[in-house]
């Protein structure tokens with residue numbers, strides 16, 4: 001057990017390593033409970049380190065069997081071992097070879113970090129600090145070495161043996177039942193990118209020829225019998241490889257690229273060099289078992305991990321504070337890839353929805369932290385929406401500010417200058433500054449200041465002067481450890497939309513035009529005056545959501561209706577409707593709480609109706625317009641004294657009003673966009689299904705347009721999981737009489753399919769009614785439920801805590817108690833997963849007094865429990881601070 005409350009690690013304390021490792025030779029004898037690891041490390045003192053320093057290696061839950069220096073077994077007094085380290089007290093100050101033998105029990109590894117088994121397959125997860133659970137090593141990303149890995153196993157148990165790089169040798173061990181393979185990775189890498197796999201797996205193979213003619217062998221390995229479900233992932237991989245060459249000039253650099261899908265995985269996937277390991281949820285897909293969203297996630301995550309080969313692997317991070325250097329940049333890259341493969345505007349809408357749902361919420365609560373944190377206690381807890389999604393937004397802003405060409409030049413310089421290095425955010429920004437001659441010192445605040453900046457904008461037309469003035473004020477709210485903030489550089493992308501719906505020319509008082517329609521806001525207050533504005537325009541602000549900020553403006557609801565109809569920026573057409581809806585929902589929530597009559601959503605319904613009636617619009621876009629903000633979005637915007645029941649009631653009332661008023665066009669769209677042929681996961685077909693299912697859910701909620709009957713028909717006739725799951729959800733929420741029957745039907749169809757069973761658990765946990773908590777408790781006793789499979793835990797308990805606001809936030813606190821019990825029950829076996837689940841309580845302070853007290857009590861109960869993991873201890877401490 002590690003110390004539950006270790007001293008925080010601070011960015012300012014960074015020191016280069018005292019010892020470097022040039023080569024790592026591993027000899028691994030796989031065994032279910034007694035795997036032997038022999039590591040030979042070629043080390044030398046780091047000229048940039050402290051002279052005469054001891055060799056300190058990290059370790060975690062290791063059994064040390066032997067230790068030799070340059071071939072000589074070391075005497076017991078030459079080194080010391082603690083639960084977390086191995087230290088050579090006075091090593092010779094020259095190049096040397098350390099040989100370390102450790103013993104592991106992969107079957108007992110329930111943390112899923114280091115070497116473990118998933119359904120019998122041996123696999124590894126080393127990011128962030130898992131390699132130290134395999135052998136003693138300087139487990140930090142700025143130690144880069146060339147790895148050669150020999151893996152030996154029973155042929156029966158593990159006919160497939162995979163490692164990083166290229167396979168250089170394989171064979172049988174004569175006279176035994178064992179065989180081996182040797183893999184060599186020529187590219188120096190940090191140990192967090194190490195991986196191996198051994199198991200009985202099926203393979204889907206393909207080839208890819210790179211831009212310069214390198215022939216790459218591609219393999220996707222899956223559990224036996226599931227190869228037919230890996231086709232889409234393979235297609236996405238090849239498209240990713242081509243796109244990265246075209247968009248960023250990044251070419252693949254090994255002869256082999258393998259992906260392995262495993263059922264037990266803490267995260268989404270991992271970019272190990274040449275051997276990506278995936279949560280099988282993000283590989284396996286067939287029309288009958290995967291939804292359109294699943295297909296889109298697979299495409300995005302396959303691309304994300306592949307793109308890491310350059311942004312993360314060839315150029316890695318100096319230390320874990322720089323995590324966003326690889327993650328924010330790589331998320332930006334995968335978002336751009338998906339935008340190019342699908343509909344760019346719809347992709348942006350979906351990404352911004354997620355950004356607001358997760359990142360804005362995180363930034364507004366006790367777990368808020370900068371994109372590059374300055375301190376951490378447990379790095380596992382910093383794989384967050386802020387590091388990933390806000391990190392991607394910061395890169396997008398760089399592109400907006402520098403232009404496409406400047407951005408590309410900066411990226412080219414980054415690859416050229418830092419290839420093979422462990423870099424920092426300063427290194428990254430310097431490339432853009434140098435390539436474009438731009439001072440990015442103030443821009444760098446995006447990495448250092450947490451909290452979502454706010455823009456308050458007032459626009460005023462002056463008919464006499466034929467001018468338009470925009471007064472812009474920025475502020476950044478206080479966040480933990482950062483009471484006072486400095487002004488940021490915010491790209492304000494905008495247009496002035498004239499009465500006929502056309503953009504008016506943007507000419508500032510001095511006669512210049514903002515490049516690309518982007519104003520730079522870098523002071524607390526600005527006044528921008530546009531001249532030659534003959535008619536009253538409506539400003540379209542923060543187009544494309546170019547800056548990840550909250551916006552308050554003096555636009556009237558008529559202005560928003562106008563933008564919803566005419567803005568040439570599709571994002572802001574969508575956003576105008578969302579802003580109208582949020583305004584209504586906040587008012588309606590207050591009305592519910594104080595027993596007043598609810599306001600009339602007439603303008604909003606008219607705007608939605610207009611979208612629905614516009615044949616020029618992409619159905620996927622209309623589907624987004626018709627999707628009103630979620631309960632958590634509403635709660636976050638209200639920001640204090642939130643009563644989740646009132647939020648729910650307000651939202652349901654709005655949806656019923658929409659469903660009733662637009663019953664005819666909704667039913668019409670449902671009919672009109674029926675699938676023309678067999679299922680295809682492409683974006684256009686998926687968009688039609690999104691629209692149909694959104695219509696259906698509004699109709700069913702309103703009890704109009706035969707919504708329930710249509711949902712039942714769709715469920716029964718569905719030839720794909722999207723329609724089947726969406727109709728099932730609609731029935732579960734709005735047709736209690738049909739629920740038991742369809743749930744039983746679904747279970748019988750898919751009882752042997754774990755990824756689909758996850759959906760079955762998830763749907764039940766999200767039903768917004770008082771019996772749900774009991775049902776969830778009962779389902780934890782279902783034979784198919786297990787705390788050992790992270791996907792299953794997230795499906796039942798995670799989606800209850802994050803996807804069912806009224807029932808998780810029950811007024812009696814039972815939802816919080818249930819979560820606390822689960823977190824405590826899980827902490828011993830899988831602390832990472834436990835800590836993530838606990839994150840569901842991060843917004844507890846915005847709740848009304850009664851629930852706030854209950855949530856706090858649950859958190860305090862966890863905090864008061866002895867023997868917490870560092871992961872859970874860190875989250876609970878910060879949540880309560």
Ligand code: ZN
Nearest residue numbers: 304308327330
């Ligand atoms: Zn990543």
